Amino acid sequence: MMQIRQRPDPTLALVPSRPPTAAGPAEVLTTIQVSNLSIVFDTPQGQVIAVDRVTFSVNQGEFVCIVGPSGCGKSTVLNTIAGLEVPYSGEVTVDGRPMQRPRPDVGMVFQQPHLFPWKSVRSNIAHGPRMLGKSRGEARAIADGLIEMIGLGRFADAYPHTLSGGMQQRVAIARALANQPRVLLMDEPFGALDAQTRSVMQDNLLELRERIDATVVFVTHDIDEAILLADRVLIMSAGPGRILRDLGVDLPRPRSNAIMLDPAYIALKKDCLDLIRSEGRRAFEQSTAG
């Protein structure tokens, strides 16, 4: 089928977009490149600009968090990197190849676990490898390894609805890792969990991170979560979404939730909060002035 790539509406050009992130040293490889990405949705109320000329790149092995208020277009950006959404204008490439449809080298964990209810924990995790042509035995071995890693050995044969929300989300992470993706996308994966479970899951993810070498893009609206997990934090403005600030997080690894008391951490968080507060005021004044 032929696809017509529309030019962006010139009225979108009210706010200049950030230039592309400067390239690092030569040996640093860019895994994800998002260039001038705009996404427009057709709704009954007319066109909605969800993402407005966003540009950023993620280097190989990096852990990048995208923070921003809800509705600012975080999920839309992530879905486009996943190949679930096609750019309205601009381009997204992973390992140099444009994303047009989902690819098994890009895995995704959603806010809801979305486990297949008719498959056991093991079969859920083995699903990806089986779809990629691995034999039942190989897929099972991969699944069993991951089940050990997420500490759910006792639940390998359980069905998803018998697990708690946190356990389900661990299975969803393992399922996404089973295809050994180059890129792991996570869309507020802990957003639906209670505070206690969430901090345990964050520590788990930090441990996991030391053992896998996937490049991770993690979306959240929680500043603490972003600084705790990320090598870099991208702060997005309220809709239409733009990148406000690209912030390096130079905190030592391995980290855990205990780092939240570190003065360097607190200073970073203050920077973020100031930025978000002034942006919030700007958005508010803009909306009341109009």
Place this chain on the structure above:
Amino acid sequence: MRRLNILIGALSIPLFLAAWEVVARSGIVNMVLFPPPSIVAVAVLEWIRSGQFFSDFGASLYRVVTGFTLGAIAGVALGVLTGQFPLVSSLLSPIFHVLRPIPPIAFVPIVILWFGLSEAGKLFLVFWGVFFTVWLSAHIGVQKVDRGLIRAALMLGTPRRQMLQEIVLLGALPYIVVGLRTAVSISFYTLVAAELAGAFSGIVYRIEIAQQNLQTGQVMGGLAALGLMSFVADRMFATVAERAVWWR
């Protein structure tokens, strides 16, 4: 209290039969039109001894099972197609929505024109009744499959064919099972219409013959047999249905 309930429950049907027996024999009602259970029982025993019961039962069972199976297969197959592919749905759904509300029994006259009194006509009627119910449940079931599951499956590299078999079909299964269960009772309605329209064997056919000969005991025995058959079918299906949605 619970024991009393169980006791009364166990006595319910015997009490009903006893009351019926007494009233029928009391002379208040005409015993030819309203025979007591004992006479019905004798008629049923005679029906069984003559061997006709088994040929009647076999004929009816064959029609229900074959018509149901064909209707269910076609209904699920087309329901998955129309539910999954908008193009197929645009083509077929309007036709099905026009035909579906016509009570299947209303097709008896035209089925007789098309098929005469042949077995094919009876299978067609049962098929027709079952098909639309199953089609609609499969169609709706497929459309209600959680989009999140489809996206998750897409992200894991699930090809089209497996998406249909492993995600869409299983996601729709709870709906399909409900549709199939409704279709079980529909298949008995249409069986009655098909056999009343003219047959050479079958439980409803036997009821009609007995009515013409004023063998009221045989008529009631036939009704009891039909009720039992439909009841057992529904129970069996309920058991199958529970296992079909195995993950719950």
